[in-house]
């Protein structure tokens with residue numbers, strides 16, 4: 078029943094053999110050396126400074142949602158960088174390998190990447206950017222912000238939260254190791270049936286792809302359950318549904334999508350595994366399999382997934398615009414309804430990814446109309462943001478610039494999406510780089526919102542602001558890169574350039590490809606600007622310290638507690654009276670009223686179990702990829718046994734006494750008093766035009 | 780819409796949660812588990828969809844079809860075993876209401892034994908098919924048949940392990956907030972698997988038998 082394996086297999090090592098290590102590859106071998114040296118340096122530094130216990134106690138075993146969120150974001154940024162390098166490689170290959178006279182090196186006829194290697198690069202790029210960069214970044218922000226915004230001390234299930242993080246980390250590790258041990262999939266990030274079948278893809282690439290995704294799906298489902306339960310169960314007293322901050326609503330909508338759609342992906346992948354490991358015939362071309370079943374199952378998850386990632390980004394924009402327009406969000410209720418509508422409709426449109434399947438005019442029309450329906454709630458959101466800014470007191474700091482950039486990209490991406498939703502147009506441009514440009518516009522909305530949020534919430538988490546000059550420099554470089562890369566890409570799409578070309582046959586396209594290469598160089602500069610930004614900000618952090626309400630104009634609960642947020646979030650949970658509770662308290666001059674009296678609070682203990690289970694899931698994924706059966710069994714058994722042991726032990730948690738709490742709080746207040754709040758802005762309501770209120774600055778000098 | 784239209788008097792407003800409501804651990808747990816079960820339900824829904832797509836005549840590629848080997852009475856025995864198991868679990872939970880530890884453990888044990896009966900019948904069935912040369916590699920249709928039924932059986936298998944763990948926990952720890960919460964979530968799990976079995980029985984076995 079088990080399939081025949083091409084190549085060797087041994088009981089001890091499975092398919093693993095020395096020949097799988099690409100030590101002769103002129104790109105990977107030096108990279109491997111660099112990675113090893115880098116790792117040795119980092120590990121050496123940690124040892125030198127004696128930070129291992131600190132790392133283990135404070136980070137690796139933590140169940141604190143803020144630290145877990147920070148680690149999610151670090152994973153996301155590292156993978157964003159890896160994905161960016163992949164993108165750089167793709168662009169460089171395409172600008173190089175144009176026309177029959179283009180040169181070739183490293184064993185490639187044209188350019189510097191062989192078709193097989195090029196395929197791996199773009200497949201990894203897509204998977205990484207969507208699932209290992211965008212998703213962890215957004216999950217990280219939801220992790221940090223949602224519990225504080227609903228006025229809770231932690232997530233509903235802190236231990237599960239840690240588990241989700243470490244499973245995601247295991248997935249990241251799995252895709253990273255595929256660089257140096259074996260190959261990665263080369264058939265695109267969403268794969269095609271039947272090319273991923275054993276017969277056509279005999280290597281381990283598809284297996285790496287499959288298990289990486291499977292782990293991610295698991296981690297994301299766990300995270301989604303946690304966030305949903307946190308929002309439903311952990312809201313502070315007085316926070317009714319109508320007072321929920323809009324980012325929380327967005328997270329709710331987003332995770333409803335995650336919870337319901339990821340199982341479809343898990344099944345699709347499991348069925349691929351059945352085909353590849355057990356010789357089943359779900360997606361084979363003969364023997365009664367059905368090729369398009371795979372495509373349908375994948376996109377039944379795939380389209381909701383794109384809304385899963387964009388909704389939190391919408392939520393972030395909905396926090397940034399009001400803060401820097403000094404006005405409440407315009408149309409709160411419509412915003413909530415729009416998020417929910419998007420979540421619902423996202424389920425009804427998956428077929429627009431393969432109109433060319435040829436399902437017939439009625440099916441295609443139905444899905445076309447359903448797809449265009451998404452434009453309505455999306456348009457509602459765009460108008461709401463615009464009206465939020467209308468007659469507001471706008472502050473164009475870096476966070477606001479990123480949010481406005483996101484708004485522009487949303488317009489471009491949304492309108493090109495509408496074009497693609499028309500089957501007649503879609504038949505022309507499907508699988509062209511026009512599609513690639515469309516979804517990059519969309520995914521860049523997320524990247525822009527994330528960078529805006531990094532700037533916006535950084536002071537909350539770390540207690541000091543990031544440097545404005547370098548943040549703006551980075552923004553403008555990044556935006557220049559975006560224009561230079563994606564405008565020519567839209568044009569090339571119209572000219573008929575198909576996606577994923579390892580060799581570009583039409584020399585007339587060269588100028589456009591040149592501009593795109595220039596764009597990627599500018600992007601590289603923005604990456605450098607980001608590094609400088611971090612360096613400068615950390616260097617000058619003493620100057621940029623902030624109090625609880627870092628921007629002076631924010632509106633929701635997270636700005637009520639100290640910056641950096643203490644590990645218990647709120648010494649006494651706030652009682653919520655209004656929708657924008659902090660703005661309301663500030664307007665009435667009661668934002669500095671402290672609780673009179675502190676009670677004991679109960680906190681969860683740290684645990685090493687989560688990271689160990691995470692490591693074991695990595696081992697499991699690796700063993701499955703290489704078909705090392707004994708190791709699979711060992712890892713699986715170890716996971717089950719650990720879970721049972723943990724369930725026997727439970728977590729009694731620990732108590733912080735009221736007195737201790739009071740001492741910590743007083744110290745935090747003292748620290749905050751030292752930070753001179755020289756520019757405090759107090760918005761007051763002015764004239765009202767169509768519900769769009771204008772604000773004037775209080776004369777702070779009086 | 781805006782805070783200036785506020786109805787709360789800021790001078791008298793309550794700003795901090797003074798009478799702390801400690802949130803209810805059991806209901807938070809069961810909610811989370813319910814959400815997980817939703818995703819489990821979606822998992823089966825997807826598998827059923829795949830089965831629907833792969834249960835045409837041509838999906839069996841001229842090979843064996845369920846109509847040729849399904850014995851409705853045999854599977855009906857499985858149904859009875861599983862439902863009795865759920866019933867026994869229900870009696871156990873009833874004993875929990877009366878803080879009756881031995882009653883609970885007896886109910887759980889009965890549920891366990893009946894679950895094992897279900898699983899043994901399933902394994903016997905599968906090995907019988909295997910001996911006839913019918914496996915999931917026979918055709919696309921058989922792949923869908925096997926995977927759907929065996930994913931359900933795997934759920935039952937893990938449920939059985941969980942029942943054993945819970946028996947041990949109740950024996951060693953008694954009825955704590957944690958164990959009671961887990962007994963409730965396990966009950967939800969066990970019931971859902973029985974409900975899904977109804978669908979498996981009707982749409983895979985009975986439907987397969989008559990078509």
Ligand code: HEM
Pocket residue numbers: 383384386387429430431448449451452455490491492493494495497498499503506507508512515516519520
């Ligand atoms: C106004 C809403 C949107 C519409 C009408 C829309 C429409 C479409 C259509 C019709 C396609 C298929 C093109 C083809 O392959 O021929 C497509 C592809 C795609 N869209 Fe969108 N889209 C929308 C929003 C989004 C959002 C919010 C995202 C992600 C954040 C997104 C990401 C993608 C991706 C990743 C693909 C292609 C995946 C691939 O083929 O590799 N789209 N979109």
Ligand SMILES: [Cu+2]
Pocket residue numbers: 379380383426427429430
């Ligand atoms: Cu789509």
